[in-house]
Structure formats: C-alpha cells, structure tokens
Amino acid sequence: NAGVTQTPKFRILKIGQSMTLQCTQDMNHNYMYWYRQDPGMGLKLIYYSVGAGITDKGEVPNGYNVSRSTTEDFPLRLELAAPSQTSVYFCASSYWMDEQFFGPGTRLTVL
Amino acid sequence: GQQLNQSPQSMFIQEGEDVSMNCTSSSIFNTWLWYKQDPGEGPVLLIALYKAGELTSNGRLTAQFGITRKDSFLNISASIPSDVGIYFCAGQDSSNTGKLIFGQGTTLQVKP
Numbered sequence: 001n002a003g004v005t006q007t008p009k010f011r012i013l014k015i016g017q018s019m020t021l022q023c024t025q026d027m028n029h030n031y032m033y034w035y036r037q038d039p040g041m042g043l044k045l046i047y048y049s050v051g052a053g054i055t056d057k058g059e060v061p062n063g064y065n066v067s068r069s070t071t072e073d074f075p076l077r078l079e080l081a082a083p084s085q086t087s088v089y090f091c092a093s094s095y096w097m098d099e100q101f102f103g104p105g106t107r108l109t110v111l
Numbered sequence: 112g113q114q115l116n117q118s119p120q121s122m123f124i125q126e127g128e129d130v131s132m133n134c135t136s137s138s139i140f141n142t143w144l145w146y147k148q149d150p151g152e153g154p155v156l157l158i159a160l161y162k163a164g165e166l167t168s169n170g171r172l173t174a175q176f177g178i179t180r181k182d183s184f185l186n187i188s189a190s191i192p193s194d195v196g197i198y199f200c201a202g203q204d205s206s207n208t209g210k211l212i213f214g215q216g217t218t219l220q221v222k223p
Contacts, residue, residue: 040215040216041215042117042199042213042216043199043213044213045211048210090153097203097211098144098159098203098211099144099156099159100156102146102154104152105151105152105153
C-alpha cells in the first residue's frame with residue numbers, strides 16, 4: 001500500500017492564482033482530512049470528509065474548497081491565493097475518526 | 112475552541128538521557144494520540160490510547176492516558192540521535208464532532 005499520497009510536493013503561486021492540491025489514499029478509509037501547519041505551530045483542520053459526497057468545515061476553512069467524489073480522492077482547492085495561505089498542507093485519512101495517517105505534505109508559498 | 116497545552120516547547124538533551132513531555136486540556140478527551148514528525152515529512156503515529164489510566168509502550172516509548180481524561184504524557188527512554196523531531200499530542204474530543212485537536216508540538220534535539 002502506498003498509504004496517503006499528495007501532489008505536488010512544492011508549489012509557488014502568485015497572489016490571486018488558483019490551484020488544486022491532490023490527495024489520494026489506498027487504504028479504503030472512510031474519513032479524510034486537510035490540515036495546514038504554520039511554522040512552530042500545530043496542525044489546524046481546514047476541511048474533512050466522512051465519506052464520498054460528504055464534506056464539512058474544520059477550524060480554518062476560509063479561502064479553501066473541497067470535494068469528495070470517490071472514497072480514494074480528496075482534493076483541496078485554493079481559488080484566490082493570498083500570502084496568508086503560505087503553509088505546509090497535510091492530507092490525512094482514517095478508518096474511524098481517530099488514528100489518522102498522514103501524507104508527506106505540500107509546501108505552498110504565495111508571493 | 113478547544114486547545115491543548117503541550118510542554119515543553121523544546122528540549123535539547125544528551126544521547127542516552129530519558130525524555131518526558133505532556134499535554135493537558137481543559138476538556139475531556141476520549142482518545143489520546145502521539146505523533147512524531149521528522150523534518151520535511153508528515154506526522155507518523157507512535158502510540159494510541161483509548162482508556163483512562165491506560166499505559167502503552169512502543170519500544171523505548173511509553174505513553175499514558177491520564178485518569179482525569181484531560182492529560183497524557185509521553186516518555187522516551189535512552190534517547191538516540193534518530194529520536195530528533197517534533198512530537199505532537201492529539202486528543203479526540205468527547206463531543207459529537209469527534210475531531211482531533213493537536214498540541215503545538217515539542218521539538219526534541221539529541222546531542223550525540
């Protein structure tokens with residue numbers, strides 16, 4: 001099993017540009033999550049999904065959108081990138097809402 | 112919102128020393144998890160705790176779920192250089208959301 005994979009690993013965006021961060025898991029997990037991690041800080045939940053077709057906001061959802069059309073994929077969309085969205089983004093998945101397995105992260109810089 | 116207080120914020124120790132870190136919360140948690148994050152990587156689950164008072168080991172790591180359900184600690188015995196990284200606690204709240212709340216992390220550096 002590859003576990004949780006994320007693409008791209010790194011990306012630089014200009015202010016106002018859009019992009020989609022991809023996340024795929026091959027563990028048949030019900031739950032998937034998007035977090036952001038700022039320097040010296042813990043993980044903040046952006047959005048999560050309890051199954052295909054069902055998503056909900058986390059702690060810091062503003063400026064982001066998600067969709068979950070399949071069990072495996074959970075892309076995160078940034079519509080109008082802002083410098084405040086410079087961060088490391090982690091996708092995670094779990095069978096129940098407890099032991100979460102994380103991807104390697106996407107480092108995003110908005111200039 | 113709910114917050115976890117994780118301490119210490121950072122530690123710089125000599126190889127072979129034991130390490131202890133803890134997390135406290137103002138609210139009750141159903142589950143406590145401990146993760147380790149290596150530089151440039153995602154967090155990796157070390158230990159999961161599900162019952163108040165539970166003490167669980169994973170090699171040189173030992174973690175406990177506090178009796179009050181508001182705290183947890185992680186001990187690392189006989190530290191080695193590869194223990195370097197950031198350690199996060201996470202608690203699953205007892206409300207109907209069930210989401211994980213993460214501590215701010217303890218950065219561990221080990222001097223050979």
